Amino acid sequence: MSLARLEYHWYRSTDKMACSWCSKTPVIMQRLTDNSYYCSIVCFTAAWPGHAAQHRTGLTNRGGSRTESVKDAEGWVGLDVQEAAEQKWVEVADTMSYTPTTDDVGHMLKLACTPLSPDGQKRGMAKTLKTNYVIAPPSPPTPRRMLLVRNNVVVSVGKPGAARTNANRLGFTLLTYNVLAEIYATSDAYPYCAPWALPWNYRRRGILRELINYRADVMCLQEVQADHYENFLEPELAKYCYAGVYKCKTREFMGRYGKMDGCAILYRRDKFSIVPGGVHDVEFNAIARARHSADKRSLNRLLKDNVAQVVLLEMIAPHPSTRRQLLVANTHINASPEFDDVKLWQTQHLLLEIERVMTHHSGSTSAIPLVVAGDFNSLPGSEPHTLLASGGIQLENGDPYGLLGSLPLRHTMPLRSAMATVGAHANASAESHELQRMEPPYTNYTAHFVGTLDYIFYTYDRLSVGGLLQMVEDGQVQEHTALPSPLFSSDHVPLLSEFHFKR
Numbered sequence: 001m002s003l004a005r006l007e008y009h010w011y012r013s014t015d016k017m018a019c020s021w022c023s024k025t026p027v028i029m030q031r032l033t034d035n036s037y038y039c040s041i042v043c044f045t046a047a048w049p050g051h052a053a054q055h056r057t058g059l060t061n062r063g064g065s066r067t068e069s070v071k072d073a074e075g076w077v078g079l080d081v082q083e084a085a086e087q088k089w090v091e092v093a094d095t096m097s098y099t100p101t102t103d104d105v106g107h108m109l110k111l112a113c114t115p116l117s118p119d120g121q122k123r124g125m126a127k128t129l130k131t132n133y134v135i136a137p138p139s140p141p142t143p144r145r146m147l148l149v150r151n152n153v154v155v156s157v158g159k160p161g162a163a164r165t166n167a168n169r170l171g172f173t174l175l176t177y178n179v180l181a182e183i184y185a186t187s188d189a190y191p192y193c194a195p196w197a198l199p200w201n202y203r204r205r206g207i208l209r210e211l212i213n214y215r216a217d218v219m220c221l222q223e224v225q226a227d228h229y230e231n232f233l234e235p236e237l238a239k240y241c242y243a244g245v246y247k248c249k250t251r252e253f254m255g256r257y258g259k260m261d262g263c264a265i266l267y268r269r270d271k272f273s274i275v276p277g278g279v280h281d282v283e284f285n286a287i288a289r290a291r292h293s294a295d296k297r298s299l300n301r302l303l304k305d306n307v308a309q310v311v312l313l314e315m316i317a318p319h320p321s322t323r324r325q326l327l328v329a330n331t332h333i334n335a336s337p338e339f340d341d342v343k344l345w346q347t348q349h350l351l352l353e354i355e356r357v358m359t360h361h362s363g364s365t366s367a368i369p370l371v372v373a374g375d376f377n378s379l380p381g382s383e384p385h386t387l388l389a390s391g392g393i394q395l396e397n398g399d400p401y402g403l404l405g406s407l408p409l410r411h412t413m414p415l416r417s418a419m420a421t422v423g424a425h426a427n428a429s430a431e432s433h434e435l436q437r438m439e440p441p442y443t444n445y446t447a448h449f450v451g452t453l454d455y456i457f458y459t460y461d462r463l464s465v466g467g468l469l470q471m472v473e474d475g476q477v478q479e480h481t482a483l484p485s486p487l488f489s490s491d492h493v494p495l496l497s498e499f500h501f502k503r
Helices: 041-056 068-074 200-214 226-238 284-292 296-302 340-362 381-388 474-478
Strands: 007-015 029-030 036-038 089-093 109-116 128-129 146-150 151-157 171-178 218-225 241-246 261-268 272-283 307-315 325-332 368-374 415-417 454-459 461-467 495-501
Touching: 029 041, 036 041, 068 296, 109 200, 171 200, 171 325, 171 368, 171 461, 200 226, 200 307, 218 226, 218 241, 218 325, 218 368, 226 241, 226 261, 241 272, 241 307, 261 272, 261 325, 272 284, 272 325, 272 340, 284 296, 284 340, 296 340, 340 368, 340 381, 340 495, 381 415, 381 454, 454 461, 454 495
Parallel strands: 171 218, 325 368
Antiparallel strands: 007 089, 007 109, 029 036, 109 128, 146 151, 146 461, 171 495, 218 261, 241 261, 272 307, 307 325, 368 454, 415 454, 461 495
16 A cells, blocks of 8 residues: 655744733743743733732633633733734745754744655645744853862862863773653653753753763763664764663563663773673673572562673773773662662672673783772662772661672772762862762752762772862752753763773
8 A cells, every 4th residue: 555755844933932011022031831921020020910810710721822811811912822913934944853943042833744645746735733932942051170180189170171181191081970761751750840841852962962072981871761872872972983882771660672771881982992792781680580589579679670781991092001901880770769778789799790790801800990880879878889989898777688698798899989089079078087978969969859879989909080070060950949950951960080090
């Protein structure tokens, strides 16, 4: 059977958005409750009594046409979109999709879709769809500068836009960022976020802008939705010399593949290559089945679909003496607060896998520099954090489900948190003698939770911190209540560290 073809045409209105109170242009404010616009605070204030009357009479109408009684209740004198004189349009594109430009700000857009016969000779009736007025996106947040670090102390602030503090030292920059998967970015979860700032089509531009601006040599990303990685992040970042590997969560309790999230490690192709056989995926479900298959109660508690990646990279260099190897681990540990034992179990098994991979490639657990990054969903001083930072723990809360008794609850790698550097942020004081208390005030900031969940750990016998990306400004984070927001595309903030090889 022959299928009809579709013809697309996008149009921009010639009339520009006018003030809903005085009909002047340009406008500077939008009232999101009813899509009204104002050219000044004076007009907004003048219209406000009518807005209150609108709520009293129960006549709120989002985007629909208004009756005369509604307009009277609002004190409305500007022209309604639907009631305006015949609108004139100019064509701007003939593609299926269209991204508004600065020229479209203040105008409406219209899509006309016309079916054609397979031979293109016959045209059906066109269907049209109009948008609201296009509004300008907010300006990006203030750029974060690099902090120059020497001997684990911040000594100065770098210049705006500088990606490295010392390009002459042999080293690299590494970023970790939970980008907030679309499947979790709902209005129920983030009711304070403007509805237009939550969809992936808006947030992805801010995330891509951040990643490109930071220019990290290695990126560890979490909550990367499978279809977004394949259709957007991977091809877009490839334009900037990045290649990557992706690991989707396992599918015990998740949905179809494209709408599941996972972890991604991306690296600059001109800086690193993957060592043959150097990609190792960690599926915590598979480990749970191998170790707890005889105990259904324990197994059901452990099956959470979380994953990790362990990748062995080698620096690209003309001389063999500078071809350093680097092991990078990236993970997203289970988020449920009532599963603290599962968080610790997953963290311990990640460390065991790292030790196994190191031994496999080099014969020991200390021959290759290591960075472990990700969203550990664990606060500073928690058992998973203490295990990473201190090399071992004593259980304080017992083991009620019997998951931890057979684990060593220790590791042999000299790990330190990059962000626990004196002067890096408000918590990192020179007077503090406890590294666990020197983590940032937060890496996750929502209306219902503020705290540090994301970390970059490194082996301090092989690497030193040369620089850190300064923390975001609290005022900008709080400007729209919390994260995500029109300024920040995720509920987490990215962390970035510059490392130098010691030997």
